[in-house]
Amino acid sequence: xxxxxxxxxxxxxxxDQPILDNFDLTVxxxxxxxxxxxxxxxxxxxxxxxxxxxQPQQGEILLGGEAMANRLGQVGYMPQRDLLMPWxxxxxxxxxxLEIQGISKKEAHARVRSELPQYGLEEWADAxxxxxxxxxxxxxxFLRALLSSSSMMLLDEPFSSLDGITRMxxxxxxxxxxxxxxxxxxxxxxxxxxxxLLADRVIVLTGKPITxxxxxxxxxxxxxxxxxxxxxxFLALREEIWDLLRSHRSLxxxxxxx
Amino acid sequence: xxxxxxxxxxxxxxxxxxxAWELACRLLxxxxxxxxxxxxxxxxxxxxxxxxxxxxxxxxxxxxxxxxSISIVFGISLAFAMNASRIVERLVYxxxxxxxxxxxxxxxPVFILWFGYDLSGKIAVTILFTFFPIVVNTYDGLRxxxxxxxxxxxxxxxxxxxxxxxxxxxxxxxHFFSGLKVAATYSVAGATxxxxxxxxxxxxxxxxxxxxxxxxxxLFASVLLLSVLGMTLFWLVGRVERHFSPxxxxxxxxxxxx
Numbered sequence: 001x002x003x004x005x006x007x008x009x010x011x012x013x014x015x016d017q018p019i020l021d022n023f024d025l026t027v028x029x030x031x032x033x034x035x036x037x038x039x040x041x042x043x044x045x046x047x048x049x050x051x052x053x054x055q056p057q058q059g060e061i062l063l064g065g066e067a068m069a070n071r072l073g074q075v076g077y078m079p080q081r082d083l084l085m086p087w088x089x090x091x092x093x094x095x096x097x098l099e100i101q102g103i104s105k106k107e108a109h110a111r112v113r114s115e116l117p118q119y120g121l122e123e124w125a126d127a128x129x130x131x132x133x134x135x136x137x138x139x140x141x142f143l144r145a146l147l148s149s150s151s152m153m154l155l156d157e158p159f160s161s162l163d164g165i166t167r168m169x170x171x172x173x174x175x176x177x178x179x180x181x182x183x184x185x186x187x188x189x190x191x192x193x194x195x196x197l198l199a200d201r202v203i204v205l206t207g208k209p210i211t212x213x214x215x216x217x218x219x220x221x222x223x224x225x226x227x228x229x230x231x232x233x234f235l236a237l238r239e240e241i242w243d244l245l246r247s248h249r250s251l252x253x254x255x256x257x258x
Numbered sequence: 259x260x261x262x263x264x265x266x267x268x269x270x271x272x273x274x275x276x277x278a279w280e281l282a283c284r285l286l287x288x289x290x291x292x293x294x295x296x297x298x299x300x301x302x303x304x305x306x307x308x309x310x311x312x313x314x315x316x317x318x319x320x321x322x323x324x325x326x327s328i329s330i331v332f333g334i335s336l337a338f339a340m341n342a343s344r345i346v347e348r349l350v351y352x353x354x355x356x357x358x359x360x361x362x363x364x365x366x367p368v369f370i371l372w373f374g375y376d377l378s379g380k381i382a383v384t385i386l387f388t389f390f391p392i393v394v395n396t397y398d399g400l401r402x403x404x405x406x407x408x409x410x411x412x413x414x415x416x417x418x419x420x421x422x423x424x425x426x427x428x429x430x431x432x433h434f435f436s437g438l439k440v441a442a443t444y445s446v447a448g449a450t451x452x453x454x455x456x457x458x459x460x461x462x463x464x465x466x467x468x469x470x471x472x473x474x475x476x477l478f479a480s481v482l483l484l485s486v487l488g489m490t491l492f493w494l495v496g497r498v499e500r501h502f503s504p505x506x507x508x509x510x511x512x513x514x515x516x
Contacts, residue, residue, distance in 0.1 A: 051413040073415020083407045087428045087503055096424065097414045128504070148414050 002065055004029040004152055004184040005050065009059035011209075012049060018209035019045045023059070025203070025213060032178055032185045034195035036241065037205030038248070043188045046205075047154050050186070051075045063152060073101075076145035076153040076183075080160060082137040084129035090140055091116070091125045097148035112147070119143055135166040139173070146181065155187040159194070168226055171197055175224060192241050193229055196220075204241060206248035214244060294475040299482065302475035310464065315483055317459040321377065321449040322487070325384025329441060332385075333392030334434070341400040341426070354397075357390050363451060370455045380452030380460070387448030388441035395437025399430025435499040442491035446484055461487075 007025040011018070019042035027033050035043055048054040049061060052071030060067045063074055076097075084093045091112050098108035116122045119139045129137055138158055145153055158174075159167045175198055178185055189195050195202050196218055204214040220233050228234060276296045282288065283295035290298055303310065340347040366383045373382035403426050411421050453462030465480035 048409075053409055053412060072412055075413060077410060077413040079406060079410055081406060083404070083410050085407070085425070085428070087431075096411075099424070100411070100414045100416045100420055 002029050003027065003062065004031070004064060005186065006062040006065075007049075007056075007059065008062065010049070010056040010061060011058035012045060012054065012056050013209070014045075020049075020056075021209040021211050023210055023213075027184055027186055029184055030182050031201065032199050033187070034199035034202045035186065035188045035205060036190070036192065036195045036202060036245070037210075038245065039190070041205050041208070042210060043205060044156070047077070047156055047186075047188065050152075050154060051077050074149055074152065076147075076149040078138075078141050078145040078153065078155045078158050080157045082129070082134075082141040084137055084140060084144075086129055089126045089128055090121060090132070093129065094140055094143045094147060097144060112143070115143060115147075133166075134162050135170055138162065138170060142174070142177065146183065150181055150183050153183050153185045155185060157188050157190065160190065167194075172225060174198060179223070192238050192245075195241070196234055196237050197224060197226070197229060202237070202241060204244045206244070216240065291472045291474045294478055298475040299478040302473075303479040303482065306476060306479060310461075310479060310483060313459055314461045314464045314480070315487070317457075317463075318446075318449050318453070318461045318484070319487065321380040321384055321452065321460065322445045322491070324377075325381045325448060326388055326441060326445045326491075328381070329385050329388040329392050329445075330438070333389050333437075333441075334396055336393050337396035337400060340397050351397075354390065354393055358394070362386055362390075366448075366451050367455055370452065375456040379455075380449055380457065383452035383455070384445050384448035387444040387451075391437045391440040391444065392434070393437075395440075396430060396434045399433025400426050402433065403429055431503055432499075435495060435502075438499075439492055439495050442495050443488045445491065446488040450484060 003026045005025070005027040007020075007023050010020050010023045012020045012023075035046070037043055045054065049056060050071070052068075052074065055069070061071065062068070063071060068074060084090075085096075088096070091109050094112045094115070095105070095108040098111065099105060103111075113122075113125060116125055119142075121136060121139060124132060124136065129140070132140070142155075142158070145155075155174075159170050162170060171194055178198070187195075187198065199218050202216045202218060204216065206214065216237060218237060220228050220231055280295045280297060283290075283293060294302075336350065340350055365386060369382040369386055370379045373379040407425060407429075408421065411425055416424070449460065450462035450465075453460040454466050457463040461480045461484050465477050465484070468474075468476035468480065
């Protein structure tokens with residue numbers, strides 16, 4: 001299987017503070033990978049590198065098997081805050097990446113409108129973000145990221161600001177969307193259950209700088225649901241990840257937020 | 259209904275205020291050249307309606323509208339230039355900041371000296387009063403663009419021009435309008451001061467002449483008209499703002515529903 005994303009010997013540092021050193025990572029096409037690690041470890045830096053907002057100081061980042069210097073516009077990014085523009089309607093917000101790609105407003109809006117029913121948002125097409133609930137706003141944010149680039153999506157703690165019930169709904173919803181779109185997804189989360197439930201692989205990031213990420217394969221059958229969390233395999237994995245995180249939580253790694 | 263009720267209360271409070279004023283003048287026998295009763299002001303307004311409304315209000319309105327328009331055009335242009343060029347920003351911004359601390363009223367005679375006692379002098383003083391609030395607010399608005407949203411647009415592959423039109427411009431609009439509201443009320447003050455310094459028409463000129471002749475009712479009539487002019491301009495800017503930012507309207511109406 002071809003890799004959708006690959007890091008080969010990447011080094012990145014802010015000044016004399018290294019974040020990544022000789023870092024390797026591969027994500028297969030259509031795979032869902034969760035990234036988990038203590039805050040301040042450099043997960044956001046990793047995403048900014050993938051999205052092309054930052055460039056590696058050594059090594060290469062490959063997208064779809066090709067080394068790409070300019071990755072801007074190649075990756076769909078779903079940020080932690082929904083970042084919907086308050087002056088744009090739902091349709092206008094979701095159509096933003098299409099407009100930026102040079103597609104005419106009329107065509108872009110028509111395409112978004114045809115997508116909205118699948119997101120349960122058709123009645124909210126012409127509403128403003130302030131009128132929507134947190135879960136609805138995150139769905140708009142997801143659609144916007146998907147329209148930006150469906151081949152590689154980065155989800156940055158997408159549900160961290162939602163309440164517990166909405167969050168579980170959204171996790172099931174995202175699983176369905178991932179299967180439906182076939183997109184490659186890389187998700188940052190602080191929630192161990194969320195990391196396991198959604199992913200094919202969980203990558204635990206530790207150390208400063210991060211060199212060898214620890215990879216754990218999730219071998220729970222799909223389709224999964226919230227009930228899958230009670231399976232013995234799930235519980236064992238949760239213990240393992242928790243132990244990994246705890247054992248690396250020595251004081252020196254509780255450094256500054258990167 | 260809340261809107262309607264507030265209007266009734268406002269009318270009621272004004273009526274109460276006018277009655278109290280009228281009674282105070284009559285019962286305490288205050289000399290009319292010190293404080294004329296509202297009835298005398300109303301009579302003066304009616305008797306002098308032709309010169310007040312036909313000549314003087316029109317003259318002041320002309321100064322205000324021309325001065326304010328020039329300030330808007332040049333204020334926005336300068337703010338855009340500072341946003342586009344680091345060099346312009348470095349050269350100009352310190353003066354903009356310093357200008358906030360200078361008592362501009364003290365500078366007014368200088369502008370009259372330069373631009374003369376005719377219309378251009380008054381327009382110059384009006385510009386002096388209104389230019390800076392527009393520049394400062396517009397520029398601050400352009401600078402205060404949300405960093406995360408900026409990065410999100412970059413990941414979509416947006417060009418500098420697209421970032422400007424789709425993010426910076428719309429997100430700076432509320433700042434621009436709050437500057438314009440300040441400028442709209444300042445513009446009336448600017449025109450009035452311009453007229454005080456030497457004029458043959460205008461409400462400021464009229465008021466000062468009435469003051470010199472101890473014609474208190476006429477003076478109060480001109481002050482009343484100037485106040486109404488300021489309030490009308492302020493209200494108009496609010497209307498234009500709501501037209502340009504539809505989400506403000508939505509927020510207000512959904513608040514009312516709750």
